[in-house]
Amino acid sequence: MSDLKRALGETVEAAFAAIGAPSELGRVTASDRPDLADFQCNGALAAAKRLGRNPREIATAVVERLSGDPRLASVEIAGPGFINLRVSDAALSQRADAIAADDQAGAETVGQPRRVIVDYGGPNVAKEMHVGHLRASIIGESIKRIYRFRGDEVIGDAHFGDWGFQMGLLIGAVTDAHPAIAALVEDIDAGREPTNAGQEALLALTLDDFGELYPAAAGRAKTDPAYRDRARKLTADLQAHRPGCYRLWERFREVTRVALERDFHALGVDFDWWKGESDVDHLIEPMVAELDAKGLLVDDQGARIVRVARQGDKRDLPPLLVVSSEGSAMYGTTDLATILDRKQTFDPDLVIYCVDQRQADHFEIVFRAAYQAGYAAEGQLEHIGFGTMNGTDGKPFKTREGGVLKLNDLIEMTRGKARERLHEAGLGESLPAEEFEAIAGKVAVAALKFADLQNFRGTSYVFDLDRFSSFEGKTGPYLLYQAVRVKSLLRRAAEESKNGEGAEPGPVAIAEPAERDLALTLDAFDAALAEAYDKKAPNALAEHAYRLSQAFSKFYAACPIMSAAPAVRASRLTLASTALRQLELALDLLGIATPERM
RNA sequence: GCGCCCGUAGCUCAACCGGAUAGAGCAUCCGCCUUCUAAGCGGACGGUUGCAGGUUCGAGUCCUGCCGGGCGCGCCA
Structure with missing residues (x-):
């Protein structure tokens, strides 16, 4: 069942074709002048230019072919050649009855359903969600629902940030602050039975603790190279499944997950997949080997990278950093592995990344690497960026105290x-x-x-x-x-x-x-x-x-x-x-x- | 420095492959509840679409330059 706009459009397009004008110019739109018409067609003006004829003359020829259409109460030519259509009350009543009888309230579904993944959410483990996460959740959730309603097979994936440098930072900060937990890590690494004190200290950690420890650690890592290098090392240790680090990480993840679910639930946001970066950990090693075998991997400054610059680029696009000089996986590494994972498990026609506009370059780099590696076809990966949420001062939103609003x-x-x-x-x-x-x-x-x-x-x-x-x-x-x-x-x-x-x-x-x-x-x-x-x-x-x-x-x-x-x-x-x-x-x-x- | 995005009413935002008189909400002012929910409805006020050129019958929309703002530019995510 077609809406009036499209149904009338088809009729007007046929009229354009009949007088020798391009039919696509017969497109009908809602009227800009509700006082004059319900719908309008501006095509006569464009047709006049293409055919070298007078626009009103063309409009007149089209209008002649529309007269007598029972759906139209009036058809008029206005101004330089606008065709104004007014629908009859009877046709409108009929259309309203049709919408009333339609399960989808007058909406159409797509002709060829696609398999689509919407990647949104993306909060980090150990960090409570703040207002900056609002947009990804809200926009992503809506896009997911719209796509699903129109008939596509859609998966919404939370894609947690749970496998990067922030985990190394947090492991370091937590063990520094809690000697009992530091001892716990040592015991587990050494294969000893950990003490109750260590276990209890770990279980007592809350998201608020992370909220205090993490920003301080992140700040110190910026000015203290030795501190930063230790966090990098711990990140690599975690990714190598060093038992003590892994135990802490599991707990961090669990604590965060509970709080995230609370926030998402309160917002009416649901994911089909609650996956994170860590879920593709097992794919990283074979993926790196494969990239190497395909000749895409290059050693550079101690790291291993994939060059993605193309001829004609207006700017120097940095390469994709696959393995850091510490041997750890980076943001882009897990993103690339996630593309591979999704291809293997779902084989999507389209992946929509609903993420902050500031990461446009990052996604361009990852997408190019994915296309080079054959993990997706050109155009199947799309970054839907959104702007940042600013305060009334035009700067990224902060509370009156200067902190982020949870x-x-x-x-x-x-x-x-x-x-x-x-x-x-x-x-x-x-x-x-x-x-x-x-x-x-x-x-x-x-x-x-x-x-x-x-x-x-x-x-x-x-x-x-x-x-x-x-x-x-x-x-x-x-x-x-x-x-x-x-x-x-x-x-x-x-x-x-x-x-x-x-x-x-x-x-x-x-x-x-x-x-x-x-x-x-x-x-x-x-x-x-x-x-x-x-x-x-x-x-x-x-x-x-x-x-x-x-x-x-x-x-x-x-x-x-x-x-x-x-x-x-x-x-x-x-x-x-x-x-x-x-x-x-x-x-x-x-x-x-x-x-x-x- | 290079690249991307943005600049529309006092404020916050829209504007359908370029189309007629650039639309909403808020704020301000004036009306409307003995009848279906007044978190509502009607009306008024408010614009050189940052500036200057260009393309076009026609530009907020396309092109060029300038001004102003935001963001990004390999071992954070």
Whole structure:
């Protein structure tokens, strides 16, 4: 089932072809001038240039072939040669009925499903998630859902950073701070039974401890070469599975994992694979051997690298560092091995890396190495970068104290505001405590996610806590509010229906301007979804969800439903329930859940 | 220095292979609750799209230069 825009486009394209103009110029778009038309085609202007003819003349020839189309209430030529199309109320009503009857609320699926991996999340072991992790989680989750909904087979992978230099740093810092744990490492390395004191000290470590030890260690490594070299050595030891180091690492990973799951769960973010860099450890040695055998590996300054520079590059792209001079695997090494792993286990057609824009060069290097090694075909690996989240001063966001804001604190803060607002609205007392909390959580997540997703992912944006946790205007809670109003209305209609008052939905009959707008907005869903899919840009879908909410809200204000005559009421109930279904679907694809009431 | 990204209303952001009058939200001001949830609806105010050229019937969008900002540039991830 095709939307009106595409259906009309096909007709106009045929008309272009019939008069000897390129058919692709018959493309129909939503009108820029809703006062004049519902849809428009600008192709006559381009056709005139190509054919050396007068644009209005071409437009006239096209329009002649469109006259009599029962779907069109009017076809007019405006300005230099715009073709303005207005759809008849009957055609619009029919389309609304079709959307109402459609399982996917008017959205299409892709013709040829692909196997897709979305790589997002990427938090590091030993570090609590902060606001900087918000974007990858939110955008990645939405892209995953959009791709899956459109019919692709999609895997979402968390891809933890758990096998790099930060692990060596942390092992060093923890053993320095806790002699009992240092002794534990020695005992395990020597094959002795470790003491209880050591075991207990290890089990007592929390993420907060890491939060204190790690930044200090990272800072010292920058100025103290001996300290840095020891951490590198420990990283290499870990990767060589030195027993004591490995035991510590397992514990670090476990402690972090629990906290990460809490944060991801609170955000409604789920992964199909909870893999990390360490999961490809076993592939690294054979991979290095294979790269060597293929002649791609070069010794350079004590390290082993793959050169990826190409002729025509505008800049000097550094090589991929595969083995460090300490013999350890690097960020790029595990990334390359992960590409190999995914090829062997899933053989994806496309891998989408939803990672900070600052890592664009890194991915370009890794991708080129992967193409050279034959681990992926050119174009199958795509980095979807996003901008950084800045404070109101334009610098990367920091709290007032200068530290990073923990993700969990941000969620809790926003949830607190949601609770306040619910109490103000007098909902606090009437709802069971459990539902009250669930609503506050959903409102908070909607606020955070929508604030992020309404921006195009590629650009940096200002993180303003007040704006993020605002509940009025173009916000997540506004969208939830519209959905909840429909639910309330439909509950009432169901009630009256039960009492034999005949409040059932029925065929749509568009009459009022607000009804037209709502139906036209419902029709635009597939185009918005397709754009979000093609451009990997959820903001296109977020924009549609907002427009739909707005169209519904205007309809709700202008068109009484329950008090209307039976046929009108039936039509409006269908419009309302269809708007709700499409809105909930769009919100779900953005990763936002809708409560029953608020 | 080289490369990438960005510059749109007071603020935060949109803008469909280049199209008509550049759109939203916030803020400010004015209206609307005895009828379906006012976290709402209607209206007003607000712009030389950083600057200067160029291509085009037509440029926020493409090209060149300049100004301003952010980021990246092999043993962190």
